[in-house]
Amino acid sequence: MPDIDDVRAAAARIAPFVHHTPVLTSTSLDEWLGVHAFLKAEHLQRTGAFKYRGATNAVQSLTATQAARGVAAHSSGNHAAALALAARTRGIPGYVVMPDTVPAVKRDAVVAFGATITPCENTPESRAETLAEVVERTGAVEIHPFDNDQVIAGAGTAALELMEQIPGLDIVIAPVGGGGLLSGTSIAVHGVSPETRVLGGEPLRADDAARSLATGTLQPPLPPTTIADGLLTGLSERTFTILREHVEQVVTVTEEDIVAAMLMIWERAKQVIEPSAAVAVAATRAAHLGGARVGIILSGGNVSFPVAGRPA
């Protein structure tokens, strides 16, 4: 399992490549949330999401020999673009397995970063089989989107920065899907400040992490149906183990909560965040944290706005 030293090492390793993102505040948001909120703006990270930190740490950690034949992953979301740019930055091939159902805008981003897309069916089995074929054929190293110590340590660097930017936070909260961000966040926060509470935010319609922590047993994800499409995945044994050690509670929120929080951030803070990031904001409100100083990881901002006359 990664520890705070791994997060610090990751921060040093990725510093030349990633943005040191700002922390944003909003008076009207504070009134709405009932806390003093400090928004760690990972939607302003390169590729529009915190995922670039973990992908960069994993790619830059490879030896030259390991890296030479490239890196590969299956992803229909932010990990795909993050890995593509991380590979291009190191000057090695990137391979992404994506279902045909992924919107053109997301495929275009991966292609623009120079990665090769291999299409697959939109099933877990097809993704895994297609990725195995790609790895077999190319010799690329698989970089899992969250079940990977380097990816987790890289993800934790956002919270490490936040703890340096805003000392004395009472609580830090991050969204949870596969658990990579929340794992890295919790390791970083407790490595710097053991007394700071770490919470997760999760859609009620994809609440396997909340159920896993509540029961003490890793619960499989039920078929999720949430607008927060970055949080559809279930925990791994690795992330579950980390969360059990560091995370006090995972707060679940409804779809209506998520949309309301997203609109608050769009319309009041004037920041474009994606629904998955809004989950952490919604959870902050739902948890009734009464005046606490709360750090919120805005995990990403990749949204396509439907506009009349523009192809999807």
Next chain:
Amino acid sequence: MPDIDDVRAAAARIAPFVHHTPVLTSTSLDEWLGVHAFLKAEHLQRTGAFKYRGATNAVQSLTATQAARGVAAHSSGNHAAALALAARTRGIPGYVVMPDTVPAVKRDAVVAFGATITPCENTPESRAETLAEVVERTGAVEIHPFDNDQVIAGAGTAALELMEQIPGLDIVIAPVGGGGLLSGTSIAVHGVSPETRVLGGEPLRADDAARSLATGTLQPPLPPTTIADGLLTGLSERTFTILREHVEQVVTVTEEDIVAAMLMIWERAKQVIEPSAAVAVAATRAAHLGGARVGIILSGGNVSFPVAGRPA
């Protein structure tokens, strides 16, 4: 006419009340625009628009006797909220004349800031008559949204900050409606750096400023029909005179240009700006400024997103 000393005095006067807004950059935006763009983030200003600077300067410039009976304006847009908050901040009454057709969200903002709304018909005559009645009845001082030296000087403080934040800009560009922002911007820019070029951006469908500067004669606005609803107004003699002295050209852009620029800022820079602000971005692209260092005033970010199930 206000000069650079007035802008500097305004900056000192309003400093305790306004946000010193950041300057944002985006690599992908630079590629799209073909310039090095520095975005002055007035959408992050209080009330979500640069208008708060001018309203605050005007309100804070009043003597105690003048201020005591309050301030008044007609506005269906950002000046309404700006004046309402500026009045509340000084502890005096605010009066806003607004047509009934204004969306509830805009009325709510004015009411939340403690101002009194007087409804009117959606015609220039009704607005002027209703405002005259309010001023007559209350003794409030009218604060015009742009045809006012203090408002212009206050608006110019955004560009003054920008010139301090990013020295050596080749060009500064701002949107033009009534011309208050572009007037203040041009005075500030040339007061600091006479060699920096100042351009305006204007919707082709509301192009009275472009026609006025091109012909050298103040042209009346034709009935405008643009998505950039902050730029419907025509110039005044005051703003026309300032623009003739300081502004090299007003670049016109189509509605499609405006929407494309707005989506670039939303989706790539992850910043919520309103169509009027996007006009300056679109004009930067349309002007083909080849590698120049360009400051762009993002004038505001007040957008209501239509979401299923939410009242308008």
